[in-house]
Amino acid sequence: MKHQRLQTGRTLLLVLILSGFLFGCNSRETKSTEKQPYLIVLSMDGFRWDYAGKTDTPNLDQIARRGVKAEAMVPSFPTKTFPNHYTMATGLYPDHHGIVLNTFYDPATDRYYRISDRKAVGDGSFYGGEPIWVTAEKQGVMSASLFWVGSEAEIKGVRPSIWKLYDHHMPYGDRIDTVISWLQRPEPQRPHLIMWYFDQPDGQGHRTGPDSPEMVQMIGYLDSLLGVFINRLNELPIASQINFIVTSDHGMENISGERVVMLNDYLPGKWMDTILGSNPVWIIKAKEGYKDQLAQKLAEIPHISAWPTGHLPERLHYGHNPRTLDFVVAADSSWSVFYGKKGKYFGGTHGYDNANKDMFTIFYGMGPAFKSGYRQPVFPNVSLYPLMCDILHLKAAPSDGNTKDVNGMLVR
Ligand code: AMP
Ligand code: ZN
Ligand code: ZN
Secondary structure (H helix, E strand, O other), X not given: OHHHHHHHHHHHHHHHHHHHXXXXXXXXXXXXXXXXOEEEEEEEOOXXXXXXXXXXXXXXXXXHHHOXXXXXXXXXXXXXXXXXXXXXXXXXXXXXXXXXXXXXXXXXXXXXXXXXXXXXXXXXXHOOOOOHHHHHHHOOOOEEEEXXXXXXXXXXXXXXXXXXXXXOOOOHHHHHHHHHHHHOOOHHHOOOEEEEEEOOOHHHHHHHOOOOHHHHHHHHHHHHHHHHHHHHHHOOOOHHHEEEEEEOOOOOEEOOXXXXXXXXXXXXXXXXXXXXXXXXXXXXXXXXXXXXXXXXXXXXXXXXXXXXXXXXXXXXXXXXXXXXXXXXXXXXXXXXXXXXXXXXXXXXXXXXXXOOHHHOEOEEEEOOOEOOOEEXXXXXXXXXXXXXXXXXXXXOOOOOOOHHHHHHHEOO
């Protein structure tokens, strides 16, 4: 009798374990079945918040009409490409995720990170925080990236299921084909999160400036590519389940040969151990014993802000990470600052204080998660990560973003 009860108990336990197991599998499974939403995020580098006003942009207008257009999105300081793409992916300020500039030195490991150095860019140990594709993969949602900053590296032991080495010259038409082909895969191999990247209009902005006629052309061209992509999306059987975000990392500012500061006119080379960066933002490490002189002299230089790290305005959320070394220098809006030889001072650049509206960028979104015809107020790019997690029904990792900034644009 006792033996029989024991048996029944065991059977019950087995059934419970099995059903729990199946339930567990099921809940994981639903992540990659029809019910799990799709999210495609395209970043068009250096697309200033007001560029769409330069020419006819019927396709961006279409997204705004069918979905959401933000007044603007505020990048994080410094308003450069790598810090901001990785901020968008993690919801962390550059100080907190560690990609503090396109080029930096890591004192903890005595290593340099440069965007032109494939080995460094692909080395996960440089990247802090949890990018959205890692959040997704950990929760059973398949992800893909076509050139999003950080996606070539194994971070927290995870890469997107699909990723590619950065190829600056891959034609945009091929990028569109690639993303569409991923969405045409059969369900178990079809990514539900796709992050992809165009290097324009940043390149054009650097060359000819944000207000050039060439920029008007470029904006029209990029909008027409969006049209091609949206038409291809509309042909997919899963079209109605796709959420599509178009955004960017920062804006662009006109510069001129008449507004140039040469740091070497003020600072003797022997005072500095390291100076890294590019116009208009630099990080400096003082030579042993020269920190005070350097601080004093930097404070006297016109048309720049120079802060000892730990003393930047709180609103910049920058200068506490050891990778920011001893000083952070940023030129005043529309000024250029160089060290050594005079660099490119015509056309445009970015990297300035993120309170400068010319650094603001775009956010458009449409799909079943978004309200239709909604105008989103200005919001910080750290809140993109919690927004993307929300859309994909993912539990977000801790971040500097706030869902309150972005909730208003979603259908509840
Ligand atoms: P910048 O304007 O200096 O902040 O950087 C823009 C440049 O970053 C672009 O022109 C690209 O060449 C480069 N870039 C963007 N994403 C990547 C990537 N994932 N890997 C390597 N380089 C990249
Ligand atoms: Zn950029
Ligand atoms: Zn740029």
